[in-house]
Amino acid sequence: MTEISAGQAWRFRAGAAQIGLLKKLSEAVAVSGDEGEVRAIVMGQIRDHVDEVHVDALGNVLATRLGRDAKPPSPKNGTRLRVMLAAHMDEVGFMLTYDDGDGIYRFDLVGGMDERQLAGKAVWVGRQHVPGVIGAKPIHLTTPEERKRALSLDVLRIDVGPGGNKGVKVGDRATFATPFARLGPSLRGKALDDRLGVATLIELLRHAPPNVDLLAAFTVQEEVGLRGAQVAAYTFNPDLAIAVDSTPAMDLPAWDDEEQPGAGRYNTRLDGGPAIYVADGATLGDPRLVRWLIQTAESQGIPSQLRQPGGGGTDAGAIHLARGGVPSVSVSIPGRYAHTAAGLARLSDWQNTVRLLHAALSRLEPEVLDEER
Amino acid sequence: MTDLLPFLKSLISLSGLSGNEKPVRDQIASAWEPLTDELSVSRLGSLHGLKRGNANEPRPSLLIAAHMDSIGLMVTCLTHGFLRVTEIGGVDARVLPGQRVTVHGRRDLPGIIVQPPAHLLPPESQEGPVGTAHLLVDIGLRAGGVEKLVRPGDLVSFAQEPIEIKPDLLAGHSLDNRASVAALTHCLDELQTRAHAWDVWAVATTQEEVTLGGARTSAFQLEPKLAIAVDVTWAKSPGSPDHKTFSVGKGPTLGWGPNIHPGLHKAFKDLAERLEIPHAVEVMPKHSGTDAISMQVVASGLPTMVLSIPLRYMHSPVEMVSVKDITRAGHLLAEFIASLEADFMDRLQLDENP
Numbered sequence: 123m124t125e126i127s128a129g130q131a132w133r134f135r136a137g138a139a140q141i142g143l144l145k146k147l148s149e150a151v152a153v154s155g156d157e158g159e160v161r162a163i164v165m166g167q168i169r170d171h172v173d174e175v176h177v178d179a180l181g182n183v184l185a186t187r188l189g190r191d192a193k194p195p196s197p198k199n200g201t202r203l204r205v206m207l208a209a210h211m212d213e214v215g216f217m218l219t220y221d222d223g224d225g226i227y228r229f230d231l232v233g234g235m236d237e238r239q240l241a242g243k244a245v246w247v248g249r250q251h252v253p254g255v256i257g258a259k260p261i262h263l264t265t266p267e268e269r270k271r272a273l274s275l276d277v278l279r280i281d282v283g284p285g286g287n288k289g290v291k292v293g294d295r296a297t298f299a300t301p302f303a304r305l306g307p308s309l310r311g312k313a314l315d316d317r318l319g320v321a322t323l324i325e326l327l328r329h330a331p332p333n334v335d336l337l338a339a340f341t342v343q344e345e346v347g348l349r350g351a352q353v354a355a356y357t358f359n360p361d362l363a364i365a366v367d368s369t370p371a372m373d374l375p376a377w378d379d380e381e382q383p384g385a386g387r388y389n390t391r392l393d394g395g396p397a398i399y400v401a402d403g404a405t406l407g408d409p410r411l412v413r414w415l416i417q418t419a420e421s422q423g424i425p426s427q428l429r430q431p432g433g434g435g436t437d438a439g440a441i442h443l444a445r446g447g448v449p450s451v452s453v454s455i456p457g458r459y460a461h462t463a464a465g466l467a468r469l470s471d472w473q474n475t476v477r478l479l480h481a482a483l484s485r486l487e488p489e490v491l492d493e494e495r
Numbered sequence: 496m497t498d499l500l501p502f503l504k505s506l507i508s509l510s511g512l513s514g515n516e517k518p519v520r521d522q523i524a525s526a527w528e529p530l531t532d533e534l535s536v537s538r539l540g541s542l543h544g545l546k547r548g549n550a551n552e553p554r555p556s557l558l559i560a561a562h563m564d565s566i567g568l569m570v571t572c573l574t575h576g577f578l579r580v581t582e583i584g585g586v587d588a589r590v591l592p593g594q595r596v597t598v599h600g601r602r603d604l605p606g607i608i609v610q611p612p613a614h615l616l617p618p619e620s621q622e623g624p625v626g627t628a629h630l631l632v633d634i635g636l637r638a639g640g641v642e643k644l645v646r647p648g649d650l651v652s653f654a655q656e657p658i659e660i661k662p663d664l665l666a667g668h669s670l671d672n673r674a675s676v677a678a679l680t681h682c683l684d685e686l687q688t689r690a691h692a693w694d695v696w697a698v699a700t701t702q703e704e705v706t707l708g709g710a711r712t713s714a715f716q717l718e719p720k721l722a723i724a725v726d727v728t729w730a731k732s733p734g735s736p737d738h739k740t741f742s743v744g745k746g747p748t749l750g751w752g753p754n755i756h757p758g759l760h761k762a763f764k765d766l767a768e769r770l771e772i773p774h775a776v777e778v779m780p781k782h783s784g785t786d787a788i789s790m791q792v793v794a795s796g797l798p799t800m801v802l803s804i805p806l807r808y809m810h811s812p813v814e815m816v817s818v819k820d821i822t823r824a825g826h827l828l829a830e831f832i833a834s835l836e837a838d839f840m841d842r843l844q845l846d847e848n849p
Contacts (some may be wrong), residue, residue, distance in 0.1 A: 226733055238610060238624060242590030242811035244658050244666070253658045255666050255815060257808030259734040261587040262784065272624050273589050279733040281807070281815070283660040284743050300595070301656070305605050305635025310595075375575040376615045377629050383575045387614055393637070458633065463593035464607045466635055 131422050131484070132329060134476040136469060143167065144321055145302040148311035151246050153215030153232050153295035154346045157181050159249050160211040160320065164340050167324045172338070182350045183211070183340035184357060190332035203488050206337040206360035206448070207326060207479075208351050208437040209319030209367065210344030213312070214461050215297040218247070218280060218290070225286040226279045229296065233345030239462045241273045244299040245280055252289045253299065254282040298463035307468055308392075314465040315368040316344070318455045318472050322366050325476050331484040344437055348404070351437035355444030362411060362449040362491065364479065365438035368467065369397050369429055369454035388430065390456035392468045395425030396475035399452035402432065404439025411451035414490050418482040425474050429454060449491060453479060496684045497526055499677050500818055503657075503665060506563075506673040510599065510652040512583050513564040513705045516540050519669075523563060523676055523699050530683040531697065537716060541709040544697040546686055550837040556694035557835070558719035559682065559828060560710050560786045561675035561726070562703030565668065566810055568608075568627070568651035570598070576638030577631040578606070580651055584704030588627040590811045595654040598634055600645040605654060606634035655812035663744070663818050670814040672703065674804050674821050675725040678747075681825025682832070689833040703786055710786030714793040720840050721759065721798050723831075724787035725824060727816070728777055728803035741805040744817040746773030747824040750801030754783040754791055758843045759800040763831060772827050777803060798843060802828065 136144075143163075152160040164183050168175065175185040189202040214233030221227055231237075241258040256278055261269075282290050302311035311317075323338045330336050337358040341350035344367075355363065373383045373391040383391075390397040398415045399407045419426035429452075442450035455475045457467040511519030520542050524534055531544035542563070548554050566584030573579075578598065582588075592610035597603050609631050613621040620629050632651060634641060653668035660666050679697050686695065696717050701709030703726075714722055728748050731740040741748050749763050767774045779801070782788050787799040804824050807815040 222733070236592075236610075238589065239593045242808070242813055243593065244655060244813055253660050253666075255658070255660075255808065255813035257732055257734075257813055257815070258587060258590045258811045259732075260729050260809035260811075261585045262809065263729060263735055263739060264587065269587060269589065270623060277734045281733070283664045283815070284817075285661070287661075298593070299658075303605060306640065307637065308635030310605070310607065310635060370612075372612050372615070374609070374611045374615055374631060375577055377611070377617045377620070379574045383577075459593070459607065459609055462609075464595055466607060466633055 131477065131481045134325065134473055134480065136473055144309065144317065147317035147320055148302040148313055151249060151251060151295060151297045152211055152213055153297060154212040154343045156295045157211040157342045164211065164320060164324065168327050171328045178353060178357060180350050180353055181342040182354045184354055185327060185338040187327050187330045187336040189335050201488065202333060202335050203361045203486060204335045204337055205483065205486065206339060206355060206358050206363035206441065207323050208339040208341050208354065208363060208365045208441060209323045210316045210341045210350065210437060211320055212342055212345050213297060214345050215295055216280065218292050218294045218296065221292050222279060224284055225282045229280050235461050237274050238272050240278055243463050245296045246299045247280065247282060247290050247296040248294045250289050252282060252287050254280050257281055300463050307470065309467050309469055310464055312463060312465065314457050314467050315460040318368050318467060319366040322476050322479065326479060329480065331480065334483055334486055341437055348437055348440035352440035352444065355441040355448055359445060360448055363438065363441045365436040365441065365450065365452040367436040367452060367454045368457040368460060369434065370460050371456035371458045389432065390427055390429050392456055392458065392471060394427035394456060395471055396478045397427050397429040397454045397456050399429050400431050402434050402436065404435030405442055405450060405452065407451040408449040408495060410490055410493060410495060411449060415451065415453065415478065415482055418485060419478055422481045424478045424481065426478055497680050499681060499821060500665065502526060502680065503673060503677045506676060507657050507667040507669045510597065510650065511563055511565055512567040512650050512652055513702045515650055516564050516701045519563050520699060526680055527683065527697065530687065537713050539709050539712050540701040541713045542699040543713060543717065546683060546695040546697065548691045548693040550692035554694050555720045555837065555840060556696055556717065557721040557723065558696045558698055558714055558717055559679055559723045559725060560698045560700050560790065561679045562672045562709065562786055563676050563699040564701050564704055566704050567653065570645060570647050570649040570651060572647055573642060573645060576641045577633055578645060580627060580632055582627055585810055587810065589624045591627065591630055594812055596632060596651050597654045598632060598645055599650040602644065604634045604644060606632045609633050653812040660815065664815060665818060666813050666815040668812040668814065670806055670816045671727045671809050674727055674806065674816045678725050678804065678821045678825040678828065681822055682828040685826060685829035686832060689829060691833050691835065692837045693832065693835045695832055700786055707786055707789035711789035711793055714790040714797060722787065722790040723800045723802060724785040724790065725802045726785040727806035727809060729809060730805035730807040732807040741775050741777065743805050743807060743815065744819060746775065747820055747827065748775045748777035748803045748805065750777050750779050750783050750803065752779035754779055754787050755800055756798035757845060759798050763800060766831055766834060767827055770830055772823055
């Protein structure tokens with residue numbers, strides 16, 4: 123493996139352009155199965171920086187950026203590795219399922235969400251972002267007994283106003299209507315899971331290391347079963363893969379305020395840097411790749427953390443099982459409050475994720491896979 | 496004429512939690528300044544706008560009240576860079592998780608109300624709604640920064656921006672009761688070109704959501720002959736019972752019950768019918784839930800009336816109201832004021848056939 127000194131590494135810093143792109147990505151409505159709005163942004167961002175790009179049957183954006191050194195492509199040693207990077211374009215959200223009449227719709231959840239996060243929120247319906255709300259019965263008309271029960275999907279509705287709206291119909295998708303914003307050192311927005319990953323891949327394609335072939339998969343339907351990643355991995359047939367996602371940071375104080383936040387079960391912590399996965403509910407990360415990432419972070423002085431092994435999963439869960447198997451690992455930007463109206467991540471954690479991946483790819487040699495797993 | 500939609504949007508973009516109404520009061524004062532003869536602020540912070548009538552002195556006066564305060568939260572403590580909060584006014588904790596808020600610390604700080612993961616909650620809160628005491632507010636700053644900028648007692652208001660659902664429909668927080676402040680403003684606008692005998696005290700009251708104290712003290716100080724509370728009422732919406740709710744867009748409601756003077760109710764009802772202003776009668780078997788509660792029993796007592804604007808999802812950050820209903824409420828109020836003759840009180844009767 124090539125060693126690069128700390129001075130050589132790309133010190134990525136997000137400027138106004140990157141923050142503007144994150145805002146556009148975060149505010150796009152792209153619920154699983156309807157990723158078109160994000161797909162269009164991605165295509166516009168990467169078209170001039172890749173050797174080939176196409177949209178597959180499910181809607182994945184599959185972009186190839188070949189290495190620029192003289193080596194021929196793999197699989198033989200001494201050649202360039204074909205590295206798949208995956209970030210999912212879709213987000214959890216809602217689908218309108220039944221027209222109650224006069225602008226009121228029943229809806230269902232697409233992807234894993236907590237029903238207790240829904241009431242009293244503004245929503246955008248469809249790609250036109252038609253405004254609506256998920257209301258709640260006035261507190262004055264509720265009983266104390268009633269308030270002990272969560273407001274469930276059975277009683278909640280999406281309301282686009284009396285008289286309805288011509289731009290809204292059953293089958294449309296909706297998301298929380300949350301403007302993206304900077305909060306001091308933090309980024310606040312919906313769908314940071316996984317638009318931060320999408321933005322990471324865009325940066326890596328625009329600043330691609332010359333020593334590897336990058337196979338970037340902007341995937342669909344991750345939140346409903348890793349469907350896009352499964353077919354993307356088959357198509358790309360890569361030597362190895364990295365899923366870039368956002369994973370919960372649960373570094374919050376406990377109810378009794380006794381434990382220091384981040385003690386015990388925290389999954390990841392903000393300010394800890396990119397989270398490297400050893401194991402989650404869907405993938406046992408390839409130990410060779412885990413070592414490669416940790417060594418890179420340590421040698422480059424890039425903050426990083428190990429995601430606490432546990433449940434959950436990323437696109438790597440589908441990718442590592444493609445064809446005869448793909449050595450895979452996941453790296454995530456830690457983010458609080460995923461799958462709610464407003465998530466929170468640190469800009470520095472995102473920057474360090476881009477830096478770590480860029481540095482790791484830059485020193486990647488085929489020998490990384492020489493040792494048997 | 497005040498353009499009501501942008502005015503109302505500006506009102507619901509400002510904070511004004513009960514007891515701390517100054518930010519919204521300043522905005523209302525600037526709208527009322529050209530519409531009134533005198534403006535003043537009461538000892539408890541209510542805004543008094545006087546528009547003089549043309550009857551001979553001593554002229555009778557009436558008080559039209561709309562509360563400008565709104566519900567919200569207050570910081571109770573800081574914990575590891577997060578805030579804990581309590582409610583100001585009636586807040587259903589079930590609408591809080593995921594809400595964007597503004598923490599009014601040493602400067603205004605955007606934040607999010609968060610529901611901690613189950614394993615960080617007490618066992619009884621891990622399923623079902625999480626009470627306000629166990630929610631947290633995250634302002635995105637590191638712990639040291641939070642401690643410099645926030646302390647217990649700081650106010651926390653909803654940050655939901657106004658949403659123009661349709662040209663006539665506005666959604667947002669604090670439409671209870673800024674919608675009625677807009678109705679009073681529309682009434683004052685109409686009175687610019689209408690002769691009226693009585694003096695009019697337009698009052699944007701404080702603390703309705705907690706003690707009704709603003710209306711009570713202003714009604715005492717101003718000594719009106721009549722008091723009319725303008726507030727919002729429950730609109731038909733998913734989950735709300737049909738028999739207690741009114742349609743958005745079909746006009747204001749006229750209160751009826753022990754909190755309402757029957758003769759005043761009749762005067763409004765007759766007027767609305769004569770002018771063909773869409774309206775509904777809202778029966779209030781016990782009290783009205785408005786400033787009329789405290790104004791009715793001020794000093795030796797006042798004849799009171801309640802005019803209400805139907806509003807969906809009351810006390811949530813996405814309350815929804817029809818601007819047309821606001822205009823109608825303001826119009827009806829202006830017509831009533833213009834119809835008042837100097838001797839109206841002599842003819843106002845509790846019983847139709849005494």
